[in-house]
Structure formats: structure tokens, C-alpha cells
Amino acid sequence: MALEESYSTREISTLLGVAVKNLLRRAQKEGWxxxxxxxxxxxxxxxxxxxxxxxxxxxxxxEAKAQQELAEFAAPAPAPVPTLPAVPVPDWSLIVAKARYRLVVEWRVYTARAKAGGETTKAASQAFVEAYNAGLLLEQLKEVVEELTVKTLYRWSQTLAEANEDLMALADRRGKWTDPSVKRGLGQIAEIAQDLFLQAYLQDRRPSMRTAFFSMEAALTQKGLPVPSYASVRRFFLRYDSDHHDIVVLRREGEKALSDKVGPYLNRDDSILQVGDILVSDGHKMNFLMVNPETGKPARFTLIGWQDWASRVFVSFEIMLTENTQAISASLHRAIVALGKKPKAVLIDNGKAFKNKFFEGKADLEEMDGLYLRLGIVPIHSKPYVGRTKVIERWWGDFDRQCAVWMESYTGPNIDKKPAHLMRNEKWQQAQQSGHVPTIEEVKEVIIKYARWKAMQPHPKRPGKTPWQVFEAGRGPGLSEDEKADLARQFMMRREITPKRCRFTFCGIDFESDELYGINKKLLAYYSLADMSEIYVYDAERFVTVARPVASVHPMAKLFGTGEDARLVAEANKRQARLKAQTRRLAEKIGGAGAEVLTRLPYMQRSQDRKETIPAALDNGQETKALAEGGQCSDEQARKIKRALEEARAKMAAAPTYSTPGFFESELDKYTFFFDLAERQGIELKPEDAEFMRRYEASEEYQVTGLRFEKLRQLYHNHNQAQQETA
Structure with a gap:
């Protein structure tokens, strides 16, 4: 075996078996x-x-001796790594394992740094434990590991080392979760108990968990089976709900709640919409009282509003005092005028839901769809009971929270949320209230101011812009006077009025116009409660005038009034004199003719002029006069007169009893005209007109508008039949 180039003092001391002190002395002696x-x-x-x-x-x-010893004796087998049973680790045990692992890692780092600084491992470990137990170190782990000792740290560190640093080796093994013989499931209750409890609890009547437990307990007792504790059943259901929340919601709350709370959903990118593409409408019951201008009594009324989807601007509104479908169209009329163009589509509540919410009697809501189509506007009805399809719902919620709640007549949306002063025996709270109920004018002003403030807030989908800035950038060029008049006639609410002395009273307000002078019959007033500055007056389909509120002046304008009061009085006197002169001129023309007519009476004629004139008869297209002296005529003349009268009566009977206008704006208007003649008035139509009605009823447009006409046809039929039975 080749030697290393160098060895440390400890390595040589171990190989040669000498002390370090002796080794250093030898190195110095031998000159290493x-x-x-x-x-x-x-x-x-x-x-x-x-x-x-x-x-x-x-x-x-x-070194050779050491190598030989290693070859003779095999290395001892490594200690077995502790393993966990093949079962899911409970959450609480996993939390304990993570906390213990964090403590071991922090302790190792701390002791290594302390040792490098010259401190012993024992002292560093003791300082670490004391700091942790005092709450000065890793305070967030105290809830899991309350007390710590040095021996515990060494034991955990050794366990980690033996498990290859697997933190799961530090999991808390207390309890039966590590026992593979224990039955696993959602809870420690029998399957029959699970089934009985779920059958009782998962009902659309939404019984409480305690009630469902009593039902399960009674069923198990009747069968002679053991009854688990309420705590065990509750733990079972909580785990069942965590894995099967969709089933719980469907069984207890229904499909709508399943879609709203559990189901996936799409993100709508409404930033691609342009101003005026879609107007959204809905009705909202106001949560405060206002004075009814017709009865003077306080009541809650419905607010019909239109909102531009792209800009989120609350374009127009209408306060619906009575069950009048025209309130919806009247509000749309003002929205189109404010928008400056006709919208491409309107999103409104489905007809049945809207009718049930705001109308108790009959309401022909299908009529509006035909009107929208005739104007080139596509009506889109929202899905029933799906509030997220209408963005205006958020506006209503903000209005209630930010504005309506501050009204002095606020009543709250329901009984649970009504103010304390409206409850019984709340005398002190009632004494703090002013009792003021706003008028319709005050409510309109509040709504307008809130809508303006709301339009100046940041846009929710277009950063850096306000709803009003988006709306202003996309407004249309405006409508012509003819278009405005046509919209006013078709969209605004209407009511019969009878003018008197150039005036009529509406909602407690006097309106006047010079064009009403001399008219003494019922007219139609087209109005909007949201804008009472002008009322359009029509005589059937003929436009008469625009009436405006009457301006009052000082009763002693000449002595105490301002210059403006004096000017108004002078103009009123001139106007009255002008109208009187106009009437005098017309009366003088009629007066002369009247005197001549009076001389035609037998007892007012001169004797030489008293002759009786026989009606003219037609003879082969030639006009002849038959005069009879003394009131007598020949038999031949009498026969000619009788024959002419019979022919005239026959022609009158054969002639149509109605006249058809020369122009209709659409086939829907033409069909409506003939439908009214045939079904309501009972007039027989000309063959070509009847043929037109048959063609229209076979068209695709009738598939949309036909439901309304079928209802009206049945209504007219029942009405005529009732009249015949009464007669």
C-alpha cells in the first residue's frame, strides 16, 4: 500500500499508538x-x-496491520432503519414530526457554530434547551413541543441518522393508527351506523347534525346494535365531508348550490366588450320607504335600472310605483338617450322570474321582446336563479351597503336585518329618529348623486381608468329629434290626462303648454318618473306638445318681486291676451255662418224663401234636383229616390269599414294593426289583409312574438263571450 504524502498529527498518533504529546516531541527531535x-x-x-x-x-x-484487520473481520451490519406502517399518517402526527425535525436541525447548526467558537457541545446544547423552554427560541414550535431536554435532542438526532434523515421517523407513534390490525375508515363507527346517519343528515330539509344523530340512534337501538358516541359520529362526518363535499351540498342544498359552491366556473373576459354592446337590466326592491306621489303614503317601491356592461356605469333608472311593464321600457329609453346610440343587445331577467318578483297581476312581458327586435336590439334573458349572469347585482349590493343604509326611512332587506327602532318596545331608539320619509324627488337626487360617485371610482377590470372615463370614450354621436320622439312614444310610460286651462296635474305637479289651449278631451301623457322636466302629450298617435312644469311667481310681483318675477308676469299677460285674440277671431268667423244657418229654420225663414228641398238623386251618373212644390213629388221621382237610396246603402255595406295606413314601420306593426281590428273590434278584414296575417303567422318572427298574440286572442275571446252571455 502506498503511503500518503502527508499525515495529520492525530492520524500518525493513531497508527503508531503514541500520545500526541510524545509524537510532537519526536517530530521536533527528528526534524519533521x-x-x-x-x-x-x-x-x-x-x-x-x-x-x-x-x-x-x-x-x-x-497501515498494513490495519488493512489486515479489516479484511479478517467483516464490518458490522448497519442498524435497521425504523419504518412506519403502510397506513396514512395522521395530520397531527405529521405536524409533530416536522416540529421535531426542525428542532434537531437548528440544534445541530447551533452546536457546530458554538464548537467552532471554542464552546463545548454540552454547554451549547444546554443553552439551546434553556432558550427554547424559556420561549426565546423557535417560539412558533412551543404549541407542538412544549418542553425539551438535551437527552431528547440526542435521541431524535440518532433516530434521524439511523433513518437516513427521514423526518417521518420522528412521527408521534402514540394511538392505534400504527397498528395494522385496526380497521381503517372515515371514522370509528360501524358501516350500518355510517349509512343510517348519512341517510338522515343528507336531506334537503337540512336537519341538524344532532337531529340526524338521534334518528340514527333510534334505528340502531331498534335493531339491537351498539350506538357510537356523538363525538365519533361528528368526526366521521367531518372526514366524509372533506372527501365528498359535492354529495353533501347536492343532497342538502340542491343543484344551484352545487354549481355555485362546488362546480368549476369560467372567467369572463369582459374587457373585450365595447361601450353600448350590452346593457344589463334588473329590478331591485328598495330597502327604504318613500312617499307615494299619488297617495301620499310611505311604501317600498321597485327600482328598475340599466347598466352598461363594459363601463359599469349605471346609465338610467326608473322608480316603478305600480305594476307597470312600461317602467322597464321607460328606463331603457333614457339609457339609450344617455348612451347616444342603440345597444346591440340587452340582458334582462327571464320573463317568468321578473314577473313573479315584481308583478302580482297579469303582465304581458313578451311584448317588450317584440319591441326590442323591431328596434334592432337583441333581447337576452338570463338563466333563472343564476345571479352571477347579471353584473348589475353587484351594483345593487353596493347601493344597499353604501347608500340605502343611510336613508332615514331605511327598513332593511328582511326582518332579521331591520333597524332597532322598527322593533317593538324600542321607545328610546324610536325617539332618536326624525321620522322623515323622502319624496320621489329626493330619492331621485340621492340615486343620481350616488351613481355619479360610483362612476368615478376605479374600474374593477380596467386599471388606471374609472367607469365614467370608459363610458365617455365609447358614447355614440347622439340621436336625432325624430329618433328621440319615436323612442319616447314607444318606451315611456303613459297615462290619460284631461287638460284644463292649458294645464294638467300629474304626481302633484302642474304642467302647462300653450298648445293645450282650448282642448277639452282626454289625451295621452308619456312620462318618466326619473325625469319629470318634460312630458310628451299625444292625441292618439298624433303628437300635440311637450308640457313642462309651471313656474310660480311672487303674489305681489309688481311691488315686492324681483325683476325676473315682473318679467314672468308680463309674459303671462301677453300670452293670455294673444290666446284670447286668437279665440275671438275664430269665434267671429263661426258667428257669421251661424246666423245664416238659423235662417234655414222653417219658422225663421222669410215666406218667399220657404221651399222644401228634396235630396239629390243620381240618375246614370248625372246629378238632378227633385223639387216638389208644397212638399209633394210624382210617383216616378219617388221611385228614383228610393232606388238611389237602396244602391247607396248597398255600396256602403259592401265598402270596408276601416282604412289602412299607407305606411308601416315593420311587419310586426302591420300585423298588430290588423290583429286589433279582427280580434278586439271584430271587424271582418279584406281578403288581402287576411292573407297577410296568415303569411306572418307562418314566419320565423312570429315564433318569437306569437305567444303574446295568442294570449291576447284568448283574452278577447273570453271577454266577448262573457259580454254575449250577459246580454
Missing amino acids: QSRKRIGRGGGKEWLVSSMPTSTVTAIKLA
Whole structure:
């Protein structure tokens, strides 16, 4: 065996079997040369080339002897590595193993550094243990390993070394989890107990765990089987729920909860939407009282809102005082005007759900779909009971939390969350309240201000921008006056009014217009409760005027009023004089004609003018006059007159009793016109008009709009039948 170039003092001392002190004295005597030792610990190495021959020979013999001893005696077998049984390690045992492993590693590092600094391992270990027990070191592990000793650290370190540093060797082996003979499962209860408990607990009536346990206990007792403890059953269910949460949710809460709480979902990238692509609408019951402008009584009303999906701006709203489907369309009208263009699609609640939420009586909601289609807007109905399909739901929630809760008439969304002053015997709380109930004007102002503030907050999906900035960048060029008038006529809410003296009263507000002067019949007022600055007045389908609120002036404007009051009074006097002069001129024209008519009465005529005129008769297309002196005529003339009257009556009977407009904006409008004539008025249609109705009913568009007409046809039929039975 070849010698090494150099040996350390400890290596030579071991080979030759001499003490280190004696070895150093011999090296000095024989003049051994050394060099600095490279590696941990430092020191020096003795060069073999500088040693005398006797020393080199002694080292060779010592190494040969050591090699021979190793060959004669086999190395002892390594200690068996402790292994864990092939069962899942409980979480609590795994936590203990990790804590112990961390302590051993930190202890090894600490003692190695202390030894390098000249401190003994024993002292360093004792200091480490005292610091840990005092809570000065690794405080987060105290909950798992409360007390520590030096012997424990040495034992754990040896266990790790024997297990090839596998931390699982330090797992807590207490309990029966390491016993392979013990039956494994979700809990320490029998299978029949598991089945009975799950059958009782997994019900859509959602019984409590204690109630399900009592049911299982009764069933097991009846069968004469042992009953596990409530704690064991509870532990069993918690582990069952951790692995089969989907089954628990489906059985107890239903498919909607399974989809909302357990099922996977998609991430919608609505950043690709443009402003005006989709408007989202929904109704929300306001959680505060407001004064009904028609009755003066406080009540909770429904707020119909429209939100632009891309920008998240709350574009328009309408307060629905009564069950009126026009409130939805009226709100959309204002949204289109604010948007400056027609949206490509509207996302609204499904008709049945919306009707059940906000309408108690009959509501023809299908009519709106036909109206949207006629305007080129695609109506999209959300899936029933899926709130995440409508982004406006988040706006409602923010409105309730940030705005409605501060209203003085706040009532809360339900009984559990109503304010304390609304509960019984809360006299002190009631005394702190003002009792003020806001009017519709005050509520509108609050909603508008909140919507503006909300639009200035950061956009949730477009960093660095606000909803209003996104909305402004994508607004349309605006609508023409004709388009605005058409939208107002079709979308706004309507009510019959009877003007008097150029005015009419609506919701406690007086409106006036000069065009109403002299009109004494019922007209249609198109309005929006969210914007009462203008009301459009129509006479059937003919536009009459735009009425605006009446401005009041000082009762003594000339003496105490301002210059503005005096100007308003002067303008009112001029307007009244102008209208009076207009009426006088028209009356004078009628007056002259009236005097001439009065002279036609027999007792008002002059004697020479008293002649009776016989109605004109048609003879072969030629007009002739048949005058009879003294009120008499010949038999031939009488026969001609009778024949002419009969022919005229026949022509009138054969002629159609209705006139068809020369232009319809769409086939839906044309079909609606003829449907009203045939079904509601009972008028027989011309053959070509009846043929048109048959063609339209076979078209694809009728598949969308037909449900509404079928309901109306049945309604008219029942109404006519009831009238006939009454007669």
C-alpha cells in the first residue's frame, strides 16, 4: 500500500499508538517538516519525505496491520432503519414530526457554530434547551413541543441518522393508527351506523347534525346494535365531508348550490366588450320607504335600472310605483338617450322570474321582446336563479351597503336585518329618529348623486381608468329629434290626462303648454318618473306638445318681486291676451255662418224663401234636383229616390269599414294593426289583409312574438263571450 504524502498529527498518533504529546516531541527531535493543513479545523500536516527511514517503516507496518484487520473481520451490519406502517399518517402526527425535525436541525447548526467558537457541545446544547423552554427560541414550535431536554435532542438526532434523515421517523407513534390490525375508515363507527346517519343528515330539509344523530340512534337501538358516541359520529362526518363535499351540498342544498359552491366556473373576459354592446337590466326592491306621489303614503317601491356592461356605469333608472311593464321600457329609453346610440343587445331577467318578483297581476312581458327586435336590439334573458349572469347585482349590493343604509326611512332587506327602532318596545331608539320619509324627488337626487360617485371610482377590470372615463370614450354621436320622439312614444310610460286651462296635474305637479289651449278631451301623457322636466302629450298617435312644469311667481310681483318675477308676469299677460285674440277671431268667423244657418229654420225663414228641398238623386251618373212644390213629388221621382237610396246603402255595406295606413314601420306593426281590428273590434278584414296575417303567422318572427298574440286572442275571446252571455 502506498503511503500518503502527508499525515495529520492525530492520524500518525493513531497508527503508531503514541500520545500526541510524545509524537510532537519526536517530530521536533527528528526534524519533521510540516505544511498548513487545508480544510475545516486548520492545523498542520507532517511531510513523509522529511521523516527518517525508521519512522516511515513504522507507519507502513501500522497501515498494513490495519488493512489486515479489516479484511479478517467483516464490518458490522448497519442498524435497521425504523419504518412506519403502510397506513396514512395522521395530520397531527405529521405536524409533530416536522416540529421535531426542525428542532434537531437548528440544534445541530447551533452546536457546530458554538464548537467552532471554542464552546463545548454540552454547554451549547444546554443553552439551546434553556432558550427554547424559556420561549426565546423557535417560539412558533412551543404549541407542538412544549418542553425539551438535551437527552431528547440526542435521541431524535440518532433516530434521524439511523433513518437516513427521514423526518417521518420522528412521527408521534402514540394511538392505534400504527397498528395494522385496526380497521381503517372515515371514522370509528360501524358501516350500518355510517349509512343510517348519512341517510338522515343528507336531506334537503337540512336537519341538524344532532337531529340526524338521534334518528340514527333510534334505528340502531331498534335493531339491537351498539350506538357510537356523538363525538365519533361528528368526526366521521367531518372526514366524509372533506372527501365528498359535492354529495353533501347536492343532497342538502340542491343543484344551484352545487354549481355555485362546488362546480368549476369560467372567467369572463369582459374587457373585450365595447361601450353600448350590452346593457344589463334588473329590478331591485328598495330597502327604504318613500312617499307615494299619488297617495301620499310611505311604501317600498321597485327600482328598475340599466347598466352598461363594459363601463359599469349605471346609465338610467326608473322608480316603478305600480305594476307597470312600461317602467322597464321607460328606463331603457333614457339609457339609450344617455348612451347616444342603440345597444346591440340587452340582458334582462327571464320573463317568468321578473314577473313573479315584481308583478302580482297579469303582465304581458313578451311584448317588450317584440319591441326590442323591431328596434334592432337583441333581447337576452338570463338563466333563472343564476345571479352571477347579471353584473348589475353587484351594483345593487353596493347601493344597499353604501347608500340605502343611510336613508332615514331605511327598513332593511328582511326582518332579521331591520333597524332597532322598527322593533317593538324600542321607545328610546324610536325617539332618536326624525321620522322623515323622502319624496320621489329626493330619492331621485340621492340615486343620481350616488351613481355619479360610483362612476368615478376605479374600474374593477380596467386599471388606471374609472367607469365614467370608459363610458365617455365609447358614447355614440347622439340621436336625432325624430329618433328621440319615436323612442319616447314607444318606451315611456303613459297615462290619460284631461287638460284644463292649458294645464294638467300629474304626481302633484302642474304642467302647462300653450298648445293645450282650448282642448277639452282626454289625451295621452308619456312620462318618466326619473325625469319629470318634460312630458310628451299625444292625441292618439298624433303628437300635440311637450308640457313642462309651471313656474310660480311672487303674489305681489309688481311691488315686492324681483325683476325676473315682473318679467314672468308680463309674459303671462301677453300670452293670455294673444290666446284670447286668437279665440275671438275664430269665434267671429263661426258667428257669421251661424246666423245664416238659423235662417234655414222653417219658422225663421222669410215666406218667399220657404221651399222644401228634396235630396239629390243620381240618375246614370248625372246629378238632378227633385223639387216638389208644397212638399209633394210624382210617383216616378219617388221611385228614383228610393232606388238611389237602396244602391247607396248597398255600396256602403259592401265598402270596408276601416282604412289602412299607407305606411308601416315593420311587419310586426302591420300585423298588430290588423290583429286589433279582427280580434278586439271584430271587424271582418279584406281578403288581402287576411292573407297577410296568415303569411306572418307562418314566419320565423312570429315564433318569437306569437305567444303574446295568442294570449291576447284568448283574452278577447273570453271577454266577448262573457259580454254575449250577459246580454
